[in-house]
Amino acid sequence: MLPCQFHEIMVNLQYSYRWLKPNTKFVLFGLLYIMMCCTSSEDSESPVEVIDPVDDTVDLVGAALNYRNHCGGCHGQNMSSFVEREWTYGNSFEEMVQSITNGYPDNGMPAYGATFSEQEIQELTDYILSEIDGKTKAMLEEENPDLSGLISSDDLTFRLETITDEIPGVPWGIAQLPNGEILVTERGGSLFLVRNDGQLVEVTNLPDIVSEGQGGLLDVVIHPNFENNSLVYLSYSRANPNNSSELTTAVARAVLNGNSLSQVETIFTALPYLNSGLHYGSRLLFDTDGYLYVSVGDRGQRDVYPQALDNYLGKIHRIQDDGQIPTDNPFYNTQGAVNSIFTYGTRNPQGMSLHPETGAVWEGEHGPQGGDEINLLEAGNNNGWPVISYGLNYDGTSFTDLTALEGMEQPVHYWTPSIAPCGMTFVSGNFYGNWRNDLFVGSLKFEYLHRLKMNGNAVVGHETLLEGIGRVRDAHMGSDGYLYIVVEGPGRLIRLVPEQ
Numbered sequence: 001m002l003p004c005q006f007h008e009i010m011v012n013l014q015y016s017y018r019w020l021k022p023n024t025k026f027v028l029f030g031l032l033y034i035m036m037c038c039t040s041s042e043d044s045e046s047p048v049e050v051i052d053p054v055d056d057t058v059d060l061v062g063a064a065l066n067y068r069n070h071c072g073g074c075h076g077q078n079m080s081s082f083v084e085r086e087w088t089y090g091n092s093f094e095e096m097v098q099s100i101t102n103g104y105p106d107n108g109m110p111a112y113g114a115t116f117s118e119q120e121i122q123e124l125t126d127y128i129l130s131e132i133d134g135k136t137k138a139m140l141e142e143e144n145p146d147l148s149g150l151i152s153s154d155d156l157t158f159r160l161e162t163i164t165d166e167i168p169g170v171p172w173g174i175a176q177l178p179n180g181e182i183l184v185t186e187r188g189g190s191l192f193l194v195r196n197d198g199q200l201v202e203v204t205n206l207p208d209i210v211s212e213g214q215g216g217l218l219d220v221v222i223h224p225n226f227e228n229n230s231l232v233y234l235s236y237s238r239a240n241p242n243n244s245s246e247l248t249t250a251v252a253r254a255v256l257n258g259n260s261l262s263q264v265e266t267i268f269t270a271l272p273y274l275n276s277g278l279h280y281g282s283r284l285l286f287d288t289d290g291y292l293y294v295s296v297g298d299r300g301q302r303d304v305y306p307q308a309l310d311n312y313l314g315k316i317h318r319i320q321d322d323g324q325i326p327t328d329n330p331f332y333n334t335q336g337a338v339n340s341i342f343t344y345g346t347r348n349p350q351g352m353s354l355h356p357e358t359g360a361v362w363e364g365e366h367g368p369q370g371g372d373e374i375n376l377l378e379a380g381n382n383n384g385w386p387v388i389s390y391g392l393n394y395d396g397t398s399f400t401d402l403t404a405l406e407g408m409e410q411p412v413h414y415w416t417p418s419i420a421p422c423g424m425t426f427v428s429g430n431f432y433g434n435w436r437n438d439l440f441v442g443s444l445k446f447e448y449l450h451r452l453k454m455n456g457n458a459v460v461g462h463e464t465l466l467e468g469i470g471r472v473r474d475a476h477m478g479s480d481g482y483l484y485i486v487v488e489g490p491g492r493l494i495r496l497v498p499e500q
């Protein structure tokens with residue numbers, strides 16, 4: 001191996017692992033260097049091993065590798081969720097070992113006692129404590145990659161235009177109004193209108209939203225005829241009026257008057273309410289005929305709800321713009337079935353987009369560990385969760401041996417390991433050249449935008465863009481023809497502008 005090749009690999013690795021502290025990098029890369037030297041001195045004729053810097057399987061070692069593959073997806077690859085944290089269970093060495101070993105499965109923290117040895121858990125704890133020692137959120141933001149210049153993708157050169165970087169909390173969904181202003185939801189329960197000059201205005205008079213776990217204020221869409229009726233739709237987690245500890249996914253419709261909502265009305269409630277903070281879904285999407293699709297997750301109870309038609313959970317629903325149920329829905333006349341169901345057998349669907357040419361509804365969902373899926377939906381489909389899946393339990397054990405079964409649909413694409421796909425959109429219009437009709441999916445885990453290059457309904461290639469930009473929550477084609485994304489840490493609304 002030539003020193004210059006080694007240097008290039010190191011620079012690439014430094015870029016990929018820039019969230020590591022310098023001294024950790026030094027130790028890790030030193031180790032890698034020694035490993036490489038040993039190999040080449042033992043067998044100088046051995047072919048040079050090519051390390052792809054964006055390949056997830058690149059040789060990080062020990063605790064750093066375990067953190068990246070098992071923890072970073074939820075806690076931030078840069079450990080943002082642990083920096084300046086108000087600890088619930090304590091951040092002493094022993095308390096953290098407890099948290100990691102036993103987890104808090106009801107709240108979304110898996111138990112790792114069966115995945116890792118005691119020693120591995122201790123090393124992981126040491127690693128986290130040393131990485132976050134002395135760090136502040138402001139320091140993390142300074143470590144964000146510099147994406148201010150021209151960016152080249154396989155087929156297009158573009159730059160980023162930050163419309164605002166002042167969205168507090170977790171921005172979740174975006175919708176553009178005909179006048180160019182953009183509505184942005186914040187999971188904590190706020191709705192913002194971003195003016196064309198980037199100014200952020202808070203919209204008032206929202207429904208009663210409970211923000212807890214993965215729930216809160218989630219998606220937003222506008223009515224296809226917004227210009228005449230000013231209707232907006234919000235998906236959110238709502239408390240059971242008879243038992244406030246139970247929550248579910250609901251959809252409210254309201255009239256947007258300036259920066260206030262009026263005539264707020266809940267038009268959809270996914271039953272049953274559950275005492276769980278997990279897997280709400282919930283994207284909203286209008287199709288070309290004006291039907292509204294609502295995605296609802298399995299609420300963490302995969303064996304109870306997704307395969308049964310007598311409940312709303314783990315399903316994609318199809319309703320009219322006022323919440324009524326279209327009589328041509330696939331299970332409208334099925335005895336005992338919830339008649340808003342369009343497809344079922346779904347885990348946690350946080351992405352939906354309409355194909356610009358076929359008008360079909362596409363859905364993206366989080367798998368468990370591995371097995372994230374993109375599905376093309378057709379009325380009455382069973383998408384198989386949890387009977388068939390390409391994923392594993394979080395502790396590495398298997399819950400099904402089946403990846404295919406008669407009567408259950410195969411995904412168009414699946415990811416193993418998971419990328420944690422959130423918002424997604426097909427690119428349409430004339431601004432983006434060869435990106436047109438490709439599907440862009442935000443990754444929470446690896447903090448990039450994943451481009452699925454499409455030929456019709458088939459995936460023919462992949463590209464990852466904007467690596468390290470932060471957790472990408474939504475991707476949206478604006479009515480102005482531009483592609484927008486929202487990311488966390490800090491909350492930013494960003495426009496991708498092609499270079500002519």
Ligand code: HEC
Binds near residue numbers: 073107108
């Ligand atoms: C699927 C998402 C997810 C994954 C993966 C995950 N966590 Fe968590 N973790 C959570 C959530 C959610 C909480 C908060 C639980 C609560 O408040 O009850 C949490 C809490 C914790 C806590 C306790 C924090 C406190 O405030 O006291 C520790 C420590 C922790 N996680 C470490 C880890 C480590 C280490 C890994 C990887 C081995 C990991 N987590 C993987 C979601 C996750």
